[in-house]
Amino acid sequence: MFPDGEVWEASSAARVIPPARPRKLAKVPFVELADGRLQGVVSSGSDIGRVYVSSIATRSYAFACSTNNNRPCGGAHGSFCKHIGAMITEAVLQYGADRVARYLRVDAAADARAITEAMTATRPAQADRSAAAPVFSRFLRHLGYLELAATTAPLPEMQWFPSTRAVA
Template sequence: MIRPRVLPRPRKVQKVPFVELYAGRLQGVVSSGSDEERVYVSYFEAGTGNFYCSTNNNRPCGGLRGSPCKHLVELLNEGVLQYGPARVIAYLGLQQAEPDKVRAGGELLRFIKGGPHKVEAGMVFSRFLTYLQYVSVAPTGVPLPDMAWFVR
């Protein structure tokens, strides 16, 4: 049995409701600080260090001016909290970072050498909506066809 990591503090799911290591990226959805109806889709790409942040409607983040914006920093912080510094560092290919010395994800920014690189937000946002669909499923003893791939 795989035991979940004990987090040093609870995740800020209201601020960063979705974070994952997937498709060669640390990616997720970050809530807007100024508009509760708006969310941003953000990512850091493994290997290249490229990053991007836009609304779920593909409008670029106003804080993205050649360097990571506050949404990207929040994503990195919650990613390190969720997965641990060693796993995020290894996944993103930040060999020069020392996992034992990382207390927050924002400390990894100095090792990320990429720049802004636009990708469509649809894939990440779609994964988030699917995640929300399963979070809202009421507990049941009846098999769910969509989740039949889970091993008991």
């Protein structure tokens, strides 16, 4: 045991922040607040083999949406498409409206609709789609972890993380 009682800091597992509310993963299997963007993977409503990689930049609200094979979304011309709307809704379920609004630098934080309306009122520009590849790659990596058997043993690929405390 450590002086402040934080045993988890010396383990190979990190604390997981529970979602604000439970959400269904079928429509938006992956959503994150990272790299200065709200970004995620959204399932296609018409083709089971297609997903969309969507993102919204912090402050500028510049957005991008494209398929997993890097074709532009047909609905993201000048305004948010339905994939981006679904991603915002699921991010609010996952992280809570306050956290999403704070991360994106949006004043309105009541719910997903208020956040979306505040961003669209600024007339955001369409962004560079170069973020799609790393986001989709992270999503695939997360899927790989789901296929691993449940264990408390360390994962060799995660052992490069530096230890912050010596084990006594």
